[in-house]
Amino acid sequence: MTRFLPARAARVLVPVAALVAVAVTGCSSQWGAAAVVGDRRITVNQVQQATTDIQQVLGPDAQLTQSQVLYWLVLAPYVLDAAARHGIGVSVDDARHEMQAVKDPSAAGLLAVRSAMAMGKLQGDLEAPEAQKAYEEVRSQVDATKIRVNPRFGVFDPKQFIITPQQPDWLPPTASATPAPEPSGQPTQP
DSSP states (O other), rough: OSSSSOOOHHHHHHHHHHHHHHHTTTTSTTTTTEETTEEEOOOEEHHHHHHHHHHHHHTTTTOOOHHHHHHHHHHHHHHHHHHHHHOOOOEEEEEEETTTSSSSSOHHHHHHHHHHHHHHHHHSSSOOOHHHHHHHHHHHHTTSSEEEOOOTOOOTTTTEEEEOOOOOOOSOOOOOOOOOOOOOOOOOOO
16 A cells, blocks of 8 residues: 555644635634624525525525625624614514515524615615615714625625625636626615
């Protein structure tokens, strides 16, 4: 039997390889994190569960991305608080009603749907001055929070208030590349 590496070298290389893999993910301090928002951790599993739940509601032809769902999860506490302060809050029961097609929706799925619903209400149910005030409240809270997104999902752009896809720097830009459509349900400045 031929060994390619001495046993001692293998014991050293395996932990080093694992460490490199963790560092490459972009969230080395938060293994398995899709995003870290302040001290709140959103896991990749939560994003995947929420995406699966919402996909069941929207149907197979929906153009729903995990980045869009992550965006809703990142902004959830801020937009839910703003909606509640303006008298248009969204409850878990409201989200369950929207997700009737899902037998047992995940907590992450319910939170993402509540967040999307709250964004819609802030944009559609408030008069322009009040909607602007709510937008500024959310922006102020988001600006005061450190938000780190796993590069797999993109980059959080606080100026545009979106998660944009990230093109690896080792790939040259292509002339035919088209920008990704903005996910629906994202707040826009009134």
